[in-house]
Amino acid sequence: MRTLTLLAILLASLLAFTVFAQPVVPAVPFHDNLRGTTPIDEEAKPPLIAPTENKDVIRGLNYAQQPPTIPHKIDNYQLDRNANKCLACHARSRAEESGAVPVAVSHYIDRAGEVSGHLSPRRYFCTQCHVPQADAKPLVGNTFQSVEDIRPLSSPTQPKSR
Ligand code: HEC
Ligand code: HEC
Numbered sequence: 001m002r003t004l005t006l007l008a009i010l011l012a013s014l015l016a017f018t019v020f021a022q023p024v025v026p027a028v029p030f031h032d033n034l035r036g037t038t039p040i041d042e043e044a045k046p047p048l049i050a051p052t053e054n055k056d057v058i059r060g061l062n063y064a065q066q067p068p069t070i071p072h073k074i075d076n077y078q079l080d081r082n083a084n085k086c087l088a089c090h091a092r093s094r095a096e097e098s099g100a101v102p103v104a105v106s107h108y109i110d111r112a113g114e115v116s117g118h119l120s121p122r123r124y125f126c127t128q129c130h131v132p133q134a135d136a137k138p139l140v141g142n143t144f145q146s147v148e149d150i151r152p153l154s155s156p157t158q159p160k161s162r
Contacts, residue, residue: 033140050136058101059133063146067129068101074132079125086126087119 031037038044054073061068077085087103088094095102107123109115 050134053133053135062144070130070132072132074127079127084124084126090126091119 029037030039035044052073052075053071056072058071059069074086079085089098089100090103092102094100103119103123105115107119108117110120111122
């Protein structure tokens with residue numbers, strides 16, 4: 001008799017557990033920074049493509065070794081196996097004439113660490129690392145702080161990385 005009662009209690013508690021284990025549907029309406037309130041099974045209306053920032057003002061770097069962002073438009077600049085429009089202005093030999101910042105010396109160092117007289121093949125496709133910026137409101141918040149902002153550099157004469 002006692003075993004039966006125990007079994008009944010056990011069953012009852014198991015049942016109660018399964019009832020409570022049902023997934024709880026949040027009361028708040030669905031909201032996502034990228035999709036807005038568009039439900040998951042519907043397609044959100046894409047925002048208009050923001051214009052490329054074209055102010056020709058060099059932006060600061062957010063961290064050491066950051067590839068600087070491109071402060072001008074690069075629409076229709078050919079950059080493929082046959083031609084590299086970027087180098088027409090940015091090659092060290094062209095910089096004086098074009099007024100562009102010459103590519104950094106690091107771009108002439110190959111993967112073996114050898115400095116050569118020509119651009120290293122691994123730096124040929126500039127937009128692998130350098131990107132223009134859109135004049136758009138950020139979709140998600142960002143609290144990134146560079147390490148220099150958090151912990152001031154101890155030595156005032158940091159070697160320039162470029
Ligand atoms: C017609 C010449 C010209 C061409 C072509 C050109 N640039 Fe520039 N670039 C400039 C000039 C001039 C600046 C200096 C800032 C300004 O006036 O926009 C600059 C600035 C930059 C900077 C900022 C450098 C820094 O120190 O912050 C980057 C990065 C850059 N360009 C990358 C590119 C890439 C990648 C391409 C090819 C997709 C390209 N540029 C094509 C002229 C050019
Ligand atoms: C693999 C990534 C990568 C590629 C590809 C690359 N760069 Fe860079 N670039 C960097 C980084 C990182 C820096 C900053 C640190 C440094 O100087 O190396 C930089 C710096 C620069 C600068 C600033 C130089 C200065 O003295 O302020 C210019 C201009 C530039 N790159 C242009 C170009 C152009 C033009 C190309 C294509 C021919 C190119 N880069 C390809 C990573 C890259």
